[in-house]
Amino acid sequence: MSHLGRIDYLDVPNPFAQRLGLVRAYLMSLDPACLLRAFRFEAGVFAPGEPVPSAAWHGGWESLESQLRGHFLGHWLSAAARICATAADGDPELRARAEAVVTRLSLLQRENGGEWVFSIPEKYLHRIAAGRPVWAPHYTVHKTLMGLLDAHRWLGSDTALDTVVSAARWFHRFTDGFDRTGLDDLLDHETGGMLEVWAQLYAVTADKAHLELVRRYDRPRLFEPLLAGADPLTNRHANTTVPEVLGAARAFEVTGEERWRRVVEAYWRCAVSERGHFATGGQTSEEVWTPPHAFAARLGPRTQEHCVVHNMIRLAHTLLRWSGDLTYADYIERNLYNGVLAQQHPRTGMPAYYLPLRPGSAKKWGTPTDSFWCCHGTMVQAHTLHTAHAWYTAEDGVTIGQYIPSALRHEHDGVTVELTQRPDTGIGTHIAAGGGAGAVHRPGRWAVDVEVRAERPVEFTLALRVPEWAARPVTLTVDGVPEPQPGPDTTGPGLLPVRRVWHRNTVRVELPARLRAEPLPDRPGTVAFLDGPVVLAGLCDEERELTGDAGRPETLLAADEEREPFRWSGSWRARGQRHGLRFVPLHEVTDERYAVYFPVRAPS
Secondary structure (H helix, E strand, C coil), X not given: CECCCEEEECCCCCHHHHHHHHHHHHHHHCCHHHHCHHHHHHHCCCCCCCCCCCCCCCCXXXXXXXXXXXXXXXXXXXXXXXXXXXXXXXXXXXXXXXXXXXXHHHHHHHHCCCCCCCCCCCHHHHHHHCCXXXXXXXXXXXXXXXXXXXXXXXXXXXXXXXHXXXXXXXXXXXXXXXXXXXXXXXXXXXXXXXXXXXXXXXXXXXXXXXXXXXXXXXXXXXXXXXXXXXXXXXXXXXXXXXXXXXXXXXXXXXXXXXXXXXXXXXXXXXXXXXXXXXXCCCCEECCEECCCCCCHHHCCCCECCHHHHHHHHHHHHHHHHXXXXXXXXXXXXXXXXXXXXXXXXXXXXXXXXXXXXXXXXXXXECCCCCCCCHHHHHHHHHCCCHHHHCEEEECCEEEECCCCCEEEEEEECCEEXXXXXXXXXXCCCEEEECCCCCCEEEECEEEEEEEEEEEEEEEEEEEEEECCCCCCCCEEEECCEECCCCHHHHHCCEEEEEEEEEEEEEEEEEEECCEEEEEECCEEEEEEEEECCEEEEECCCCCCCEECCCCCHHHCEEECCCCCCCCCCCCEEECCXXXXXXXXXXXXXXXXXXXXXXXXXXXX
């Protein structure tokens, strides 16, 4: 599966477009003079007439005292380029600002000798080569290269590409002096996405020198144990490794060499399939991978680093494109709601580095100009990618991967086709869960209307994902007429494919939602509650024990009768407990203290 065509948000209330709007406003609020300060400092450019910032210089990880200074500009540039490429009008205001930043970086590169274009000195890399500690110089320079390559990809900037090509000459010369052991020693210091950068550059230039950089930035000390079936991840810094495996994925796509693909698949097995995850979808605590299925001891204040969430979604997206396996789409959905959305403040747009899972915790939000954590950067990028997960195209048709209000315009067999999905996940209808006296009323289903408009009749397959959380039966109609579905696909995760001649049609799929109690893998008596894919947070400042049957979560929680329109999940209240307790979607929690996991005791 791939992406061919144009995807736009619909102008209807939905959290994905709203969160992107927060990111766009934040990008525009930052003064380019502040973003470029460390680059000017490194190039030694302080000429009269240089722009004076409209606000105070940036602090936190962007201050000149930080060894990661300048890392955020690459994230800024990647996010800005993606927003411009996907905006209906091209966003000329943001595009002009991004192009000006690219031009300025090119000029600073010339001032600094024609190759080095970065915000930190070359000596940082020489120091780690000599075994002297420096905080992740490869990570920092990768962000600039990534941003420039994205400016080339999404804005068509030849200046950005030329700047990367010139910088690549420095790295080719720098790594010339290392044998394999020396390279491995060098790359044991966090490399960020350098392998992915060189693979992407080779895809554009077909230059053998860039392919050689791909070879040199291979990570055999990580990849070979994975290929051998070992677990090199447990208690290892997680976000050091995910970008390296994303590099292996891109290397496979540009070289066709199967080893790279086997590395990616082995990594997923080790990181996800054989490890498990929290109910939110994350697998990390204190920035390291948890031991397989051993999560109870890791319910702390620093679980689920945002960078890992973002990069693992990217990896799942890649594997979904390669395989068509909808398990990856379920993983993406869970992490979108309970990671990407949950770790961005819904009003200020600021990120939370971690998502605390210790009962009674609160999220800690970054600030606009005094934090600039790594998760600041991945946050602005993550919210530009939502529509990329909504639609996938293939030779035989179109698959809806995520239910996000959006429209796809593409060509099929020479015919222009427009498809629009309008999910109604905040349906006001309530159904009885069990019936009879004391029946619990709860939101009944997600419903999605898909409009198909082709300039002339054309045959293709439209496939709609059935999420792993959907109850049964799932129903599907085309122009109000029930569409028969073969086999068990109507009752569980998978696809609902409809192949027909399309012209002007409306498809409606209804996915029964159910309240679920998902146990902590190594503490089955402690559960988290989910409404569809959405994790519910109980608003409390301490651990609360519930009394009831965890196998029948509808006996523990009752849906509020009042349900606001356009909310992806309703609010709930504890039922039959000693103390009242309100539950809301985790991604709506801002400064309240909350708990996600609750011990459940059977009634005496």
